[in-house]
Amino acid sequence: EVQLVESGGGLVQPGGSLRLSCAASGFTFSGYWMHWVRQTPGKGLVWVSHINSDGSRTNYADSVKGRFTISRDNAKNTLYLQMNSLRAEDTAVYYCARGFEYWGQGTLVTVSS
């Protein structure tokens, strides 16, 4: 069974940093593109970042480019999102997704003073 479990969310002050993790199981992690998608409470889905299967290619939404870094450790079956210079508008539930077919349960990031 495919499982994606996010962790690392929480409350952080504006300008602060957080690292999200997504632990994958039930499939060959190294064979799949992975994404981060976020959802502001009560609002729609917004794609944040993508990484290819070996980590050599990444893409970012303009709103996070230069502040967020996606990475993966295929030996640990884990996806990461390093978030720096956080802003209030980054407050959202962050989901990891395997090619958009499978999604985790999400982790809430709240940026507030």
Place this chain on the structure above:
Amino acid sequence: DVVMTQSPLSLPVTLGQPASISCRSSQSLVDSDGNTYLNWFQQRPGQSPRRLIYRVSNRDSGVPDRFSGSGSGTDFTLKISRVEAEDVGVYYCMQGTHWPPWTFGQGTKVEIK
């Protein structure tokens, strides 16, 4: 960026009756490989998104056959042949042809009358 526009944004339906959601893209979603990368997702209250349909009309595993997708080019439709109580939630279309970014529609909230 490709803009995805859904209508209606709210859809009250009677149990057992059909429902239809429209999704239009700002440019054709036909890829150079001949495929059209248009997905539909369901998000039930308090849950993560779940992919229902990929490449316009292909149902994911476990998706009831009352859900169907159709369309081409820039106009796409998700139909529910007979709405059941468990179908309540928000439905999103998403394009994966012209990336980055991958872009979602605003969402259509399906509720029971």
